[in-house]
Amino acid sequence: MSIAPDQVRTDHGAEDYSAERTLGRTAAITILWWAHGGVRLLLAVALLYYGVAKLVLGQFGVAGMGDALITQGEMSPMGVLWRMVALSPLFQFLGGLAEVGAALALLWRRSVPLGAVIGAASMALVFVLNLGYDVPVKQISLALLIMSVVVLIPWLPRLTRAFLGNGAIGRGPLPTLVPWRPLARFTDVLGPIAALLLVAAIGVGIPQMYPPRSIDASVPAGVWTVAQDTAAPAAQLASDQRWSAVAFGEVRYGDAAEVQIRRADGELLTGSYRRLDGATVELELRPLREPGGSVQEHLALEPEVLTLTLQEQGDGTVHVTGAGQDLVLAPDASGAMLYERGYSWGVREDDPFNR
Known part of the structure; x- marks a missing residue:
């Protein structure tokens, strides 16, 4: 049976169109993952910064008797919050631990949704405190809350199904910044190393910002x-x-x-x-x-x-x-x-x- 030339051209055209469509889809998904990765990295750095500052009891300090004479009526709302947190090192440490834990989870691909959930919960509480006590970084905490939700978007359908649906929940998406597997083998190793170096740099640098106590x-x-x-x-x-x-x-x-x-x-x-x-x-x-x-x-x-x-x-x-x-x-x-x-x-x- 012979194949007509027009049919060969049609088949090749369909294959070329399919390959172009696949390539375009891969490029679009990769660009979106890179944008997602940029937001995730900025969020992780911010959470590490604020989290380490709390872990070393630097952001709010430690309550001491040198602040004993000011009356409640003389305090600003922000001053009330700062003194409340400074009075409880446990509260301050646990708040920092949640933020650092969220940041660490955000830096590893397979734990990104966990980090985004913890980050969103932490920033929601921080945003409410900033609003309630008139702290001048309301916009920053709101931005970090929105960034946490943006990072969580790829996993929202699975979370919604888990809470509201029934039946089996399929495997979630995995952030893929490099779709070419030979190169990805190197980035899979270099990524965690870079993350560890980032954590070490912030973990060492932030405590140096505060005088020895x-x-x-x-x-x-x-x-x-x-x-x-x-x-x-x-x-x-x-x-x-x-x-x-x-x-x-x-x-x-x-x-x-x-x-x-x-x-x-x-x-x-x-x-x-x-x-x-x-x-x-x-x-x-x-x-x-x-x-x-x-x-x-x-x-x-x-x-x-x-x-x-x-x-x-x-x-x-x-x-x-x-x-x-x-x-x-x-x-x-x-x-x-x-x-x-x-x-x-x-x-x-x-x-x-x-x-």
Whole structure:
């Protein structure tokens, strides 16, 4: 049986069209996977950055007694959130662990959907907190939430079927950035190596952004009330700038720790202090940042620098002299309750304790 020339041309044309269609489809899918991979990589880097910052207790810091004098009414909503998280290293660490875990899962092809789900859940919580406490990175957390959902799109039909459908659930898609298998054998090895190098670089680099942290609970660390003062009171309380309470922090960042001073007129001064020698400390103080002012404007204010000599006395009080001060500080056990109560699994005599 003979085949007509027109039929041969038709068959070859159909094969060429099919090959072109297959090639075009492969190219389109590969481009989409590369776009997907770019979003996935950016998301993983962001989650690693914020996650490691929380794991090393750097983003929110650690709550210390140097922040004990500020009242709830003086705090900003963001300040309330920062102090709440700083007060619980466990909460901060678990939040960082979720973000780092999501990032690690995003960097390996077979665990991408798990990472996207964890990332979306984490960023949804962060976005709600940023909204509720007026944190100025609302747009960033929303963008990361959207990116998590975008990364999850290829697996959404399977997830929907798992929750709402019935029957067997087929194998999910596998991100394929290199469709040519001979080259993919090399990228399958180089990809995980690059991911590990990225994790190592961020894991080592982020902690270097924060000064070394240490605990020094020796005097004057603690919350103190002014028990004696040689200065005479002002005629009007609103003009009385004598000190009424002082809080020295025990958490040191580098060589400095937090300090707060409450004056008799109600003004709160905040800043840091450094130990110059065994009995001398240097304070740098500024008033609270006013609403509407920028961080740069607040930091541009010339700090009040005080050099004080502290002499611990036998009855537990501290004699303070220098910078126009001559007073005696007495420990304020109630003022340090937030930092010294600790945690108990069992029931205590004063449990529950809510004040």
